[in-house]
Amino acid sequence: MDRLQALRFFLKLSDTLSFKGTAQHFGVPPSTVTRSIKALEADLGATLVERTTRRVRLTEAGAWYRAEVAAPLRALSAADALVDARSREAAGTLRMTALPGYGEVRLFDVLQRFRAAHPRIVCDLEFTDRFLDLSTGDIDIAIRATAEPPEYLVARRLQAHRFVLVASPGYLAEHGSPRTVADLERHAAIAYRGPNGVVPWQAAGSGGEVRTVPRTVALITNHPRMMLQATLAGDGLAFAPNWGISEALRDGTLQEVTLDDGRLVSTTGPERSLFLLYHPKKARLGKVRAMVDFLLEALGE
Numbered sequence: 001m002d003r004l005q006a007l008r009f010f011l012k013l014s015d016t017l018s019f020k021g022t023a024q025h026f027g028v029p030p031s032t033v034t035r036s037i038k039a040l041e042a043d044l045g046a047t048l049v050e051r052t053t054r055r056v057r058l059t060e061a062g063a064w065y066r067a068e069v070a071a072p073l074r075a076l077s078a079a080d081a082l083v084d085a086r087s088r089e090a091a092g093t094l095r096m097t098a099l100p101g102y103g104e105v106r107l108f109d110v111l112q113r114f115r116a117a118h119p120r121i122v123c124d125l126e127f128t129d130r131f132l133d134l135s136t137g138d139i140d141i142a143i144r145a146t147a148e149p150p151e152y153l154v155a156r157r158l159q160a161h162r163f164v165l166v167a168s169p170g171y172l173a174e175h176g177s178p179r180t181v182a183d184l185e186r187h188a189a190i191a192y193r194g195p196n197g198v199v200p201w202q203a204a205g206s207g208g209e210v211r212t213v214p215r216t217v218a219l220i221t222n223h224p225r226m227m228l229q230a231t232l233a234g235d236g237l238a239f240a241p242n243w244g245i246s247e248a249l250r251d252g253t254l255q256e257v258t259l260d261d262g263r264l265v266s267t268t269g270p271e272r273s274l275f276l277l278y279h280p281k282k283a284r285l286g287k288v289r290a291m292v293d294f295l296l297e298a299l300g301e
Contacts, residue, residue, distance in 0.1 A: 006040040009033050010048060011073055014066045017056045090290040091120035098143035101224030102274065103127035105244045107143075110298045114291065121287050129195040134279055140288050142277045143295075147270035154283055156276040156292060159301040162242045163266040164249075165257045171234040172255060178237070181213055181262045188218035188236030190227055201239055203262040210268050239264050243274070 013022045013033065023030040041048050048062035058066060098107060104127065111123060134142055134153055149155030167177075171188075178184050181203045192199045198220055201213040218236045221227050224244060231238040231245075232253055248254035266272075276295060282288045 002036070003040070003043075006036040007069055007073055009036045010040060010062075011066065011070060013037065013049065013056070014058055014062070014070075017058075019051075019056065088284065088286045089120070090118050090286040092285075092287050093122040093124055094140050094287045094291055095124040095126075095138065096141045096143070096291070097126045097128060097139055099145065099274075100127040100129060100222075101241065101244060102143060104224055105228070106299060110295065113298070114294050117294070118287075118290055121290065134277060140278060140282055140285070141291055143274060144277055145272045145274050147267075147272045149275050149277060152279070153277045154280055156296060157301075158274040158276060158295065158299050159243055161266075161272040161274050163239050163264065164242055164245060165237060165239050165259075165264050166231060166245055166249070166254045167237045167257055168232055168234045168253065169255055171236065172257075174234070177257055179260050181259055183259075184237070185214040185216060187216065189215040190230050190236045190238040191215075191217050191220045192224075192227060192239075193220050193222040202265055202268070203259075204265045204268075205262045210265060213264070239266070241266075 009022060009026070012025055013019065016022050016025070019030045019033050019037075023033045026033070037049060044065070046061045046065075047059050048065055050057050050059055103125070107125075111125070115121070115123060134150075143158070145161040175187060178187055184201070189201070198217075201215055202210050203213050204210050219227075219230050221230075227238055227240065228244060228248070230236070231240070232248065237257065245254055249256060276292055278288055278292070
């Protein structure tokens, strides 16, 4: 028996003196109310309601019980309504996690504007490559790159997560542009260190085969902005995500390098995208709705 629901049924029944009217109020069949009241009476060992073909009335025990439980139940309902109303406000602490590179390159300025627009929301941010489990409820929103978002989460797509081989115009003018996959070994490479070590370069051929590309590494870093700055300075080629270099490609400070006999790939699986991920139970929270709407407007393709 759901004791709290049974008490709510009983309190409404004591007002309406109608099983049908009580059922209509809660949107359930009358039989559900009847079973719940009988279970409550059995649990208490007392008859609370007398039922005849003509009417329903409270027994003496029922009237006394109603007087005792009415105030606490109504206080609980008021508290529920207050919490619900406050949860819908754009206020409170919002915990969010994102990929470090994306957080640094794309989120900093956006979150500054968000905080100015929503001063009652405190942002608790963790930029990490580690997987954080959203099923526990500790994280409100995650920004992750995936081809298949978990089915138990709400997934709102932000943009593609496509990697591009790039170099500065100065580097290409001095060292020439590689034309084939084999040419890459003769060029300086700026490599990224992920949580599982230095990320290799892989090339896909015309037949779909994928092989690791030999390279001459000039710099290794796990700091995306340092990687970008080194590439802009002409220190070598970089294989970087489109969202981190889009502005440099537009203004010409970086150029995309294409190869005649293959292309570098970041994964051998389906193409990934960046998603906002959050648990369905978080969707009604005002702080989550405010952040999701703001990020989709500021960062969505």
